[in-house]
Structures are given as C-alpha cells and as structure tokens.
Amino acid sequence: MSVIRSIRPLVLIVCLLTIAVPVAAQDGPPLTLQAALDEALSRNPELIALRARLEADRQRPGQERYLMPLMLEAQIWQWPLNRINPAGATYMFMAEQMIPGRGKRTLRERLMTAEVEAGAAAIPVRARDIVGNIKRTYAEIFVARKAVEVTTETIALLRQIAEGTQVRYAAGRGSQQDILKVIVEITRLHEEELRLVEQARMGEARLNTLLGRDPAAPVGALAEPREDAVLPPVAELQRMAIERQPELAMARAEIAVADAAVEVVRSARRPDYFVRGGYMLMPGEAGAFTAGVGITWNNAPWSRGRNDLAEQEAGLAVTASRAGYDAAVNNLRLMVQEAYIRVESAAGRASLLRTSLVPQSSQALDVSRVGYQSDRGDFLDIIDNQRLLAAARLGYYRALADLEQARADLDRAVGITAFRGGA
Numbered sequence: 001m002s003v004i005r006s007i008r009p010l011v012l013i014v015c016l017l018t019i020a021v022p023v024a025a026q027d028g029p030p031l032t033l034q035a036a037l038d039e040a041l042s043r044n045p046e047l048i049a050l051r052a053r054l055e056a057d058r059q060r061p062g063q064e065r066y067l068m069p070l071m072l073e074a075q076i077w078q079w080p081l082n083r084i085n086p087a088g089a090t091y092m093f094m095a096e097q098m099i100p101g102r103g104k105r106t107l108r109e110r111l112m113t114a115e116v117e118a119g120a121a122a123i124p125v126r127a128r129d130i131v132g133n134i135k136r137t138y139a140e141i142f143v144a145r146k147a148v149e150v151t152t153e154t155i156a157l158l159r160q161i162a163e164g165t166q167v168r169y170a171a172g173r174g175s176q177q178d179i180l181k182v183i184v185e186i187t188r189l190h191e192e193e194l195r196l197v198e199q200a201r202m203g204e205a206r207l208n209t210l211l212g213r214d215p216a217a218p219v220g221a222l223a224e225p226r227e228d229a230v231l232p233p234v235a236e237l238q239r240m241a242i243e244r245q246p247e248l249a250m251a252r253a254e255i256a257v258a259d260a261a262v263e264v265v266r267s268a269r270r271p272d273y274f275v276r277g278g279y280m281l282m283p284g285e286a287g288a289f290t291a292g293v294g295i296t297w298n299n300a301p302w303s304r305g306r307n308d309l310a311e312q313e314a315g316l317a318v319t320a321s322r323a324g325y326d327a328a329v330n331n332l333r334l335m336v337q338e339a340y341i342r343v344e345s346a347a348g349r350a351s352l353l354r355t356s357l358v359p360q361s362s363q364a365l366d367v368s369r370v371g372y373q374s375d376r377g378d379f380l381d382i383i384d385n386q387r388l389l390a391a392a393r394l395g396y397y398r399a400l401a402d403l404e405q406a407r408a409d410l411d412r413a414v415g416i417t418a419f420r421g422g423a
Contacts, residue, residue, distance in 0.1 A: 010300050028218035033138050036211060040134055041127060043212035045191040050123045057119055061112040071096045072234035073278075087283060091291070094278035101270035111260040118253035124246035128412055130210060135408035137207045140220045144200035144398040151193045154390045158186050161382060164373070178379040185383055187285035224319045225404040228348050234340045237414055238333050245332055258318040265314040269307055332413060339410035346403035353396040361389040 041047065072095055079089035162182045205215040231237070242248060274290040299307065363387075368381040 002077055026184045028220035030217060032223045032225070033135065034179070036134055036138060036207070037131055038132055039211050044127075044130055045212055047123065047127055047130065048212075050126060053118070053121050054123065057116045061109045061116060064109040064112055064355060066105075067100075068098050071098075090283065091281040091365075093281075094290070096274060096276040099271050099273040099275065102262075103266065104267045104270065104272070107260070107264045107267050111257070111264050114253065114257040114260040118250065118257050120276060121250035121253040122245065125250055128246050129417065130413045132408045134207065134210050135204055135411070136244050136405050137210065139224060139225065139404040139408075140202040141200055141207060141219065142225065142404075143198050143394075143397050143401040144203055147196045147394055148200060150393045150397075151189050151389055153197060153388060155186055155189050155193070156191070157386060158182055161369070162186070165379070181379060181383060185386075204391045223415060225400045227354070227400060227403070229345065231340065231343060231410075234337060237252070237340065237410070238336050241332050241336050241414045242329060245413070248325065248328055248332065248415075251321070251328050255318070255321040255325060259320045260312060262311070262314040262318060265307075268310065269299045271298055323365075335413035338408065339406055340405035343403065343410055346399055346406050350396060350399035350403055353399055357392045358389070358396055361385065361392040365389050 028186070073093070075092045076086065076089050077092075079086050162179065165178050165182060204219040207219060208217045209217050232240075246368070272295070274294045276290075276294070278290045280288045281291055298305075365382070367383040368385045371381070
C-alpha cells in the first residue's frame with residue numbers, strides 16, 4: 001500500500017514533466033529596434049500610400065497657371081418654320097475665353113501649394129505614430145518572451161523541487177500534500193505560460209503588420225532595452241519639440257493655408273474678363289466677323305456684402321489656426337514633461353528591481369529550500385518565495401518595457417527618435 005501511495009504522486013509528476021507547451025517562435029534573424037524602425041519607414045503600406053497620394057496632390061498647384069478651356073459655340077437663326085431647307089438661315093460660329101483678373105491664378109496656385117504642403121506635413125505625423133507603435137509593440141513582445149522564459153525556468157525549478165519532495169515523501173519525511181502543492185503550482189504556471197505565448201505571438205503579428213510583412217512571418221530574437229536614461233534637461237527637450245514636432249509643423253502649414261485663402265478671397269473683388277470672337281454666315285451676303293469683350297463687376301453693391309462676409313470668414317479662420325497652434329504648443333510642453341517624468345521613474349524602478357529585489361528574492365528562495373531540506377522550514381515558504389522571485393524578475397523586465405515605452409512617448413512628444421533603446 002505504501003508503494004502505491006508513493007507511485008501515485010510520482011505518476012502525476014511524470015505527467016507534468018511531459019507536458020508540451022508551444023513556445024513563442026523566434027526562427028527569424030535577430031531584429032533590433034533600429035532595424036525595425038528603418039524597415040517600417042520604407043515598407044509600411046500606410047506610409048507608402050500616403051506618399052503616393054502626396055505625389056498625386058503635387059500636380060494640383062500647377063493646374064492653376066493655365067486658363068480654363070476655350071468655349072466654342074455654333075448658332076443658327078432666321079430659319080423659317082415653313083422651310084425644311086436651311087439654306088436661307090443665318091449661321092454664327094463663336095469662340096469665348098474667360099481670363100481671370102490680374103494675379104488671381106498666382107494666388108490660387110499659392111493656396112493649392114499651401115494645401116499640398118499641409119498634406120505633406122501629415123505624413124511625418126503618421127510616421128511618428130507608427131514609430132511609436134513599433135516601439136511599444138517591440139517592448140511588449142520582449143516582455144512577453146521574457147515572461148515565457150522566466151515561467152519556463154520557474155517550472156524547471158519546481159520540477160526539481162517536486163523530485164526532491166517525492167524523495168522525501170518516499171523516505172517518510174514529507175507529506176503528500178507538499179507534492180500536490182507543487183503539482184498545482186506547476187499546472188498553474190503551464191496555464192500562465194500558454195497565455196504568455198499567446199501574447200507574444202499576437203504582438204509578433206502586430207509588429208509584422210507595421211513592418212509591411214506577412215503577419216505570420218517569424219520574428220527573431222529582440223534586443224534588450226537599455227536601462228540607462230540619460231536625458232537632456234526638460235527645457236531643452238521642450239525647445240526641441242517646438243522646433244521639430246511634426247504636429248506643430250502641420251499646424252504651421254495650416255496657418256499658411258489660411259493666410260493664402262485670405263489673399264484669394266480678397267482677390268475676388270477684382271474683375272475677371274472674357275473675350276469673344278466669331279464668324280457670321282448670312283445667305284446672299286458676304287460673311288462677317290464678330291468680336292466682343294466683357295468684364296465682371298465683382299464689387300457691385302448687391303455683391304459687396306457677400307465679399308465682406310467671405311473676407312471676415314477667412315480672417316477668422318486665420319485667427320483660429322493661430323490659436324490652435326498656441327494650444328498645441330501648450331499641450332506639447334505638458335506631453336514632454338509627463339514623458340520625461342515617466343522615463344526617470346521607469347529607469348529608477350528597473351535599477352531598484354535589478355540591484356535589490358531580484359537578488360533578495362533569489363536569496364530568500366535559496367534559504368527556504370535549505371530550510372525545508374533540513375526540516376526547519378515549511379514547504380509553502382518555497383512556493384511563496386519562488387513566486388516572489390518570478391514576480392521580481394518579471395517586474396524588472398516590465399520596468400524595462402515601461403522605460404522603453406516612456407522613451408517612445410518622449411520621442412513622440414519631441415518629434416525625434418534620439419532616445420532609442422535596444423539598438
């Protein structure tokens with residue numbers, strides 16, 4: 001009977017030792033963060049589409065240099081109703097060309113150019129967002145893989161403990177409850193390992209999509225983020241942000257569009273012209289040429305109010321654009337300050353975990369194992385301390401990921417990619 005009692009836990013342990021858990025694939029070549037960023041900026045489908053759209057939009061301003069199409073007209077009149085033969089009718093063939101007032105085409109070209117440049121300024125904004133997404137996804141994959149690694153190592157440690165516990169139980173020095181506790185803990189960690197593998201694989205699919213790859217493409221080993229956080233003074237970062245932030249560049253481009261629109265609206269008060277010429281063919285008589293010129297009265301009393309309101313609208317649009325720029329600057333300063341604080345905080349947490357909590361937790365686990373083997377400790381102490389060690393190690397890697405994500409947010413706020421980690 002005692003043999004059966006000792007065999008049953010052993011069978012459970014053997015079953016746990018043979019559980020196969022899929023691991024996150026790392027079959028591809030190593031991928032640094034800098035390489036991922038370079039690949040995304042050149043291959044991301046969304047950026048490629050935006051650049052192609054911009055090239056098409058750049059053809060619009062030049063169209064304003066040219067006149068509108070010539071209008072050709074043919075008329076026939078004095079065709080008696082009681083005759084089928086139009087030989088006695090009068091014919092006239094006309095050509096008419098509208099000519100915009102002086103400087104109007106140039107102003108419209110400037111407006112279209114400003115609008116195209118505003119659209120071009122949106123591309124760096126989107127590229128910056130994609131870069132930020134890549135940095136965050138890269139860090140998430142790194143943490144998930146490290147979590148799988150820590151969990152796998154913890155399971156291996158618990159298997160060693162389980163084997164030792166089985167030996168103690170067979171020798172009559174331990175209880176079956178200790179074996180069951182370690183079995184439950186190993187099972188729990190296997191379930192956690194499956195969840196972490198899922199997180200890593202989903203992160204790889206997102207990263208591949210951002211890089212313009214097939215979502216199922218393998219992602220190789222990732223570089224570990226840097227723990228250091230050497231930054232310029234926050235005031236210097238705020239100054240750099242105002243100079244280089246893509247969103248501020250886009251806001252300045254929108255101000256230029258509003259200014260150009262004001263000039264176009266003002267030019268609407270100036271007259272436009274048209275010239276007309278033709279040839280008249282009359283039965284029984286020599287043909288005759290016709291000609292005419294015309295001018296629009298854009299500032300007529302009944303049109304003046306319309307022009308006034310249009311100018312007022314354009315002026316208010318300029319005011320709104322400038323106010324939006326000032327608000328963006330104010331929000332940008334806050335973004336830089338918050339990201340700066342997060343970088344310093346995450347770096348401090350990572351350093352504390354690496355230098356204090358991780359070694360202390362490892363020491364506590366060693367002490368509890370020695371105490372249990374010498375019958376001076378409780379088996380629950382081993383379980384609790386291995387959990388603390390695993391949590392401390394995972395906490396360190398999460399702190400590194402938080403640091404990398406804080407750097408990404410700081411890069412996003414400043415508008416540069418100077419604080420890259422893991423490259």
